[in-house]
Amino acid sequence: MKQLSEQCSEHQKKSAGEMPREETRTAPGNGATVNGAPTTESPGQQNGIVSSPDVSSPVSQTQTEHQLPSSTPAPPAQPPREQWGGKYEFLLSCIGYCVGLGNVWRFPYLCYRNGGGVFLIPYFIMLFFTGMPLFLMELSLGQYGAAGPITVWKCCPLLKGIGIGMLCVSTLVCLYYNVIIAWTFYYLGSSFQSPLPWSCDALHNIPLCLNKTNITQSPSEVFWNEKVLGVVNSKGLHDPGPVRWPLALCLLAAWVVIFLCMLKGIRSSGKVVYVTATFPYFVLVVLIIRGATLEGSLNGVAFYLTPNWVHLANAQVWNDAASQIFYSLGIGVGGLLSMASYNKFDNNVIRDTIIITIGNCGTSFFAGFAIFSILGHMAWRKGVPVGQVADSGPGLAFVAYPEALALLPGSVFWSILFFLMLFMLGVDTLFGNMEGICTAVMDEFPQLRSNLKHKTLFLALLCFTFYLMGLLLITDGGIYWFTLIDSFSTSFGLIIITLFMCIGVSFFYGVNQFCQDIVDMICRCPPWCTKLLLYFKACWVVFTPFLLTFILTYIFIEMYRTSLRYGTYVYPTWGKALGVCIGAFCCLQILIWAIVAVSKESGTLKDRFQKSIRPLNSWRVNNINTTSQEQHVEPQRVEGPFTVNLTEADFTAMNWEAISEA
Numbered sequence: 228m229k230q231l232s233e234q235c236s237e238h239q240k241k242s243a244g245e246m247p248r249e250e251t252r253t254a255p256g257n258g259a260t261v262n263g264a265p266t267t268e269s270p271g272q273q274n275g276i277v278s279s280p281d282v283s284s285p286v287s288q289t290q291t292e293h294q295l296p297s298s299t300p301a302p303p304a305q306p307p308r309e310q311w312g313g314k315y316e317f318l319l320s321c322i323g324y325c326v327g328l329g330n331v332w333r334f335p336y337l338c339y340r341n342g343g344g345v346f347l348i349p350y351f352i353m354l355f356f357t358g359m360p361l362f363l364m365e366l367s368l369g370q371y372g373a374a375g376p377i378t379v380w381k382c383c384p385l386l387k388g389i390g391i392g393m394l395c396v397s398t399l400v401c402l403y404y405n406v407i408i409a410w411t412f413y414y415l416g417s418s419f420q421s422p423l424p425w426s427c428d429a430l431h432n433i434p435l436c437l438n439k440t441n442i443t444q445s446p447s448e449v450f451w452n453e454k455v456l457g458v459v460n461s462k463g464l465h466d467p468g469p470v471r472w473p474l475a476l477c478l479l480a481a482w483v484v485i486f487l488c489m490l491k492g493i494r495s496s497g498k499v500v501y502v503t504a505t506f507p508y509f510v511l512v513v514l515i516i517r518g519a520t521l522e523g524s525l526n527g528v529a530f531y532l533t534p535n536w537v538h539l540a541n542a543q544v545w546n547d548a549a550s551q552i553f554y555s556l557g558i559g560v561g562g563l564l565s566m567a568s569y570n571k572f573d574n575n576v577i578r579d580t581i582i583i584t585i586g587n588c589g590t591s592f593f594a595g596f597a598i599f600s601i602l603g604h605m606a607w608r609k610g611v612p613v614g615q616v617a618d619s620g621p622g623l624a625f626v627a628y629p630e631a632l633a634l635l636p637g638s639v640f641w642s643i644l645f646f647l648m649l650f651m652l653g654v655d656t657l658f659g660n661m662e663g664i665c666t667a668v669m670d671e672f673p674q675l676r677s678n679l680k681h682k683t684l685f686l687a688l689l690c691f692t693f694y695l696m697g698l699l700l701i702t703d704g705g706i707y708w709f710t711l712i713d714s715f716s717t718s719f720g721l722i723i724i725t726l727f728m729c730i731g732v733s734f735f736y737g738v739n740q741f742c743q744d745i746v747d748m749i750c751r752c753p754p755w756c757t758k759l760l761l762y763f764k765a766c767w768v769v770f771t772p773f774l775l776t777f778i779l780t781y782i783f784i785e786m787y788r789t790s791l792r793y794g795t796y797v798y799p800t801w802g803k804a805l806g807v808c809i810g811a812f813c814c815l816q817i818l819i820w821a822i823v824a825v826s827k828e829s830g831t832l833k834d835r836f837q838k839s840i841r842p843l844n845s846w847r848v849n850n851i852n853t854t855s856q857e858q859h860v861e862p863q864r865v866e867g868p869f870t871v872n873l874t875e876a877d878f879t880a881m882n883w884e885a886i887s888e889a
Contacts, residue, residue, distance in 0.1 A: 366580060369570075
């Protein structure tokens with residue numbers, strides 16, 4: 228690996244719009260094949276830019292006739308790409324995207340279920356050997372290519388299906404994730420009632436609370452199942468029933484909020500995150516302080532952290548640790564890649580990776596104290612073990628914890644604060660997923676960026692389509708469909724997508740070239756950055772693919788051995804098969820678009836494959852020195868493999884390019 232001073236000089240060349248020396252550029256046509264060569268041997272081609280040849284030929288004569296820039300029409304100007312208003316906007320957006328509902332309602336439960344404090348060992352191993360390397364890979368791809376999850380695969384056209392698969396996963400996540408925000412809206416509105424409608428102080432709950440000998444459901448469970456979901460009116464997946472219109476209004480309000488916050492792209496969402504990304508931390512601190520003053524809170528914390536070393540030998544523990552890393556960091560969905568594409572070229576992605584990943588995992592651990600201190604008080608009030616009141620997922624956020632808050636003095640205030648926190652956490656995560664979809668589409672259709680009216684119509688249509696599709700999830704049986712999509716949208720399909728991303732970048736694009744690209748971007752970084760790249764390089768080539776393969780194997784074994792459930796309801800075979808098809812549809816995009824990429828090339832199958840893994844010329848043309856405020860217009864470049872055939876017309880275009888740079 229080269230020294231930093233050499234990389235800085237190369238970075239300055241890239242900033243001026245030059246192509247790397249080892250690359251050749253592409254132009255269409257048929258004729259003699261021109262391959263890349265060192266500049267000392269090929270005077271007609273310098274750094275990917277073809278100058279006037281010195282030999283007499285019809286090509287050179289034609290080129291001489293077009294020396295004047297005015298004789299060649301200027302290429303259409305591409306609309307400028309937005310950039311973050313500052314580095315803190317990007318950091319807060321990524322932290323808000325990663326720190327979501329899973330940090331609050333999933334990690335604490337997994338921690339106590341898998342051996343308490345012992346769970347932190349596999350959790351941090353998975354973080355350092357899968358989470359951080361893949362996180363850095365996504366940020367680096369997006370920032371270096373200045374492109375979204377589809378267009379960024381110009382670096383290896385064979386793997387364009389990875390970007391399509393990311394888009395499919397992100398679509399499914401957006402579909403069900405905003406339903407959670409709709410539930411949060413419903414609870415937030417109900418929290419303004421005094422007493423809370425799920426507490427024993429409410430008049431309609433008094434008979435239920437007094438009948439302690441034959442109680443089957445708590446008031447919070449009745450409110451959740453009957454008032455909110457209406458699941459008692461549905462027989463299962465095959466019986467969705469009517470739409471619950473109070474939830475439909477909440478879902479509409481949630482999509483309106485998302486639309487308004489994203490209306491101006493990162494210029495608007497980048498400002499919103501100053502509130503949405505920091506407010507949850509304020510609430511967590513307040514809840515921890517309040518929980519520490521309650522009787523029985525220490526029992527809850529002890530239950531959360533008491534180590535049980537036997538669990539380390541259980542493969543389920545390691546799978547839970549890996550799934551939580553993927554779930555909380557948002558890897559493989561395209562949101563990270565899209566947000567990084569709006570960074571300046573010289574932003575330090577290694578520093579950002581360390582800050583965001585460690586901050587995210589620290590937040591998960593920190594949130595456990597806020598959750599279990601109050602659940603410990605609830606168990607003390609009821610005289611039962613903490614394990615009987617602990618839950619995960621929606622059961623924790625909308626049943627157990629609201630019931631615990633209802634026992635506190637000033638329960639209305641605490642309930643409003645808690646559901647405001649859930650709303651902020653959900654909105655931040657949805658920003659990242661929606662940004663991934665919007666960036667991917669606008670990169671494929673750049674005219675949407677330059678026309679605010681068209682961009683607004685596209686975003687409005689996208690949000691409205693998601694709203695209509697989400698109505699299925701807020702019917703009486705909608706929770707069954709919600710669980711199905713939640714279980715399979717981010718299951719084996721997501722692992723396969725990230726596995727191919729890791730293998731593709733490491734072995735097709737080249738791990739050495741990828742590390743070189745990162746050094747080009749962070750040439751002002753201290754020497755520890757390049758030394759740390761050796762660790763990430765080892766992870767990308769060996770450790771991360773191995774661990775992803777282990778996780779994938781375990782998921783397939785468990786998927787075959789166990790049935791999908793929601794409460795006491797067991798999903799039918801056709802329902803589980805539908806879920807498998809959802810996951811398979813996402814990862815099959817890799818194979819479909821790889822076949823398309825190979826079929827577009829010519830030659831033998833081996834030649835087609837080799838051409839389809841070569842970067843396109845436009846892969847490196849976006850790397851302009853963004854620290855300079857000068858506008859730089861890139862000459863038009865043609866998509867295609869690096870081994871090219873040039874015709875007479877191509878030398879004309881090359882000459883215009885050389886003159887414009889001079």
